[in-house]
Amino acid sequence: MRVPVVELGGAHWTRTSRGFHPAGDEWDGISRIFAEMSRAPEQTFARFINGVHAPDDVKSAAVSFIEGFNASNRNEVSVDWLNAEQRASREIDGDRSFRVLTGYGGVALHLARGLDIRFGSPVSEIRWQPGEVRVVTREATFRAARCIVTAPFAVLQQARLRLEPEPPALKAAREAIVTGDAIRMTFRFSEAAWTKAAPDISFIHGDADFPVWWTAYPVQRPVITGWAAGPKADRLQDASEEELKQTALQSLRNLLGEDPGQPEQSWFHDWRRDPFSLGAYSSVRAGGMAAHARLREPVENTLWFAGEAVATGHMGTVHGAIASGIQAARGIAGQIR
Numbered sequence: 001m002r003v004p005v006v007e008l009g010g011a012h013w014t015r016t017s018r019g020f021h022p023a024g025d026e027w028d029g030i031s032r033i034f035a036e037m038s039r040a041p042e043q044t045f046a047r048f049i050n051g052v053h054a055p056d057d058v059k060s061a062a063v064s065f066i067e068g069f070n071a072s073n074r075n076e077v078s079v080d081w082l083n084a085e086q087r088a089s090r091e092i093d094g095d096r097s098f099r100v101l102t103g104y105g106g107v108a109l110h111l112a113r114g115l116d117i118r119f120g121s122p123v124s125e126i127r128w129q130p131g132e133v134r135v136v137t138r139e140a141t142f143r144a145a146r147c148i149v150t151a152p153f154a155v156l157q158q159a160r161l162r163l164e165p166e167p168p169a170l171k172a173a174r175e176a177i178v179t180g181d182a183i184r185m186t187f188r189f190s191e192a193a194w195t196k197a198a199p200d201i202s203f204i205h206g207d208a209d210f211p212v213w214w215t216a217y218p219v220q221r222p223v224i225t226g227w228a229a230g231p232k233a234d235r236l237q238d239a240s241e242e243e244l245k246q247t248a249l250q251s252l253r254n255l256l257g258e259d260p261g262q263p264e265q266s267w268f269h270d271w272r273r274d275p276f277s278l279g280a281y282s283s284v285r286a287g288g289m290a291a292h293a294r295l296r297e298p299v300e301n302t303l304w305f306a307g308e309a310v311a312t313g314h315m316g317t318v319h320g321a322i323a324s325g326i327q328a329a330r331g332i333a334g335q336i337r
Ligand SMILES: Cc1cc2nc3c(=O)[nH]c(=O)nc-3n(C[C@H](O)[C@H](O)[C@H](O)COP(=O)(O)OP(=O)(O)OC[C@H]3O[C@@H](n4cnc5c(N)ncnc54)[C@H](O)[C@@H]3O)c2cc1C
Pocket: 121, 122, 123, 124, 150, 151, 152, 155, 160, 161, 182, 184, 271, 275, 276, 277, 280, 281, 306, 307, 308, 309, 315, 316, 317, 318, 319, 321
């Protein structure tokens, strides 16, 4: 089975104080800041950006990118970690984007071929000692000699899924890794107002409560998805879904500079309130790189951690999560050969 993907391309537009225009110029300014960051010592991004000599609007675009794309907080996130992420992204041409035409479910189905997957069966506890693991769910307890733990890091961090005893590497990573927040609002309209700006518009961003929007391009549908992450999502955490819908619509109006009309339908998700995520994805706090690296080591050759929070360089991504799972599986295969 092949998973059908298409490279995105298309126009990226941004709204700044100078109007609504293709995003290239702004990206050049951010890239110069990232080049300077690659030579900077470990510190928080906030500390680094305060010392940078660049126009204020470029600095604030860089902060928005770091906080929005990484769902992280400038006052916490590690410059070493951001540099590792930038290097890893360059190695795989990370600025190229692709869409999975079947939706991401197609990737999960592809990976799940031939496996015995139990749905609706949350694990409450993993009890272990060297060479022996018991995975406890409401219905059953599963026994194994080894186990790969792929629950979201926040689920482990907040002990929704408890490891008994707690491995020291997990304890250390608890302080080092932060799970950022993200909320998403998808609207379907009767027609796509945004194609008036550019028929191939794929991505819009600017200064708004929901600062980032994706169209369905290259699929031509009047569907658009708005996103707020990091501190922007935190600021909206007490609003009701209806209030968020109105806020998102206002953001879209402001960014487009015109009224897209009323949506025919909307869909909303808040990963922070989802008990099986408890946040969007992870980043590393300044000073936390060593503790993060320890999480990739097997625990007594019995437990392996995998998932986006464990990934090298590609934290917070699907490909990083998959690569970390492959690495853990190879670690186990190496033992049982
Ligand atoms: C809105 C949004 C957009 C994103 N866009 C992109 C993108 O374009 N490209 C990209 O690469 N990445 C993107 N990401 C990030 C990407 O989705 C994650 O990095 C990736 O899904 C992490 O995979 P994972 O296997 O580590 O965790 P998950 O995909 O979260 O999988 C963990 C699984 O564990 C299950 N689970 C939780 N608790 C328990 C329990 N107690 N017992 C049993 N199972 C449990 C969950 O239900 C879930 O199925 C996005 C994330 C968000 C929130």
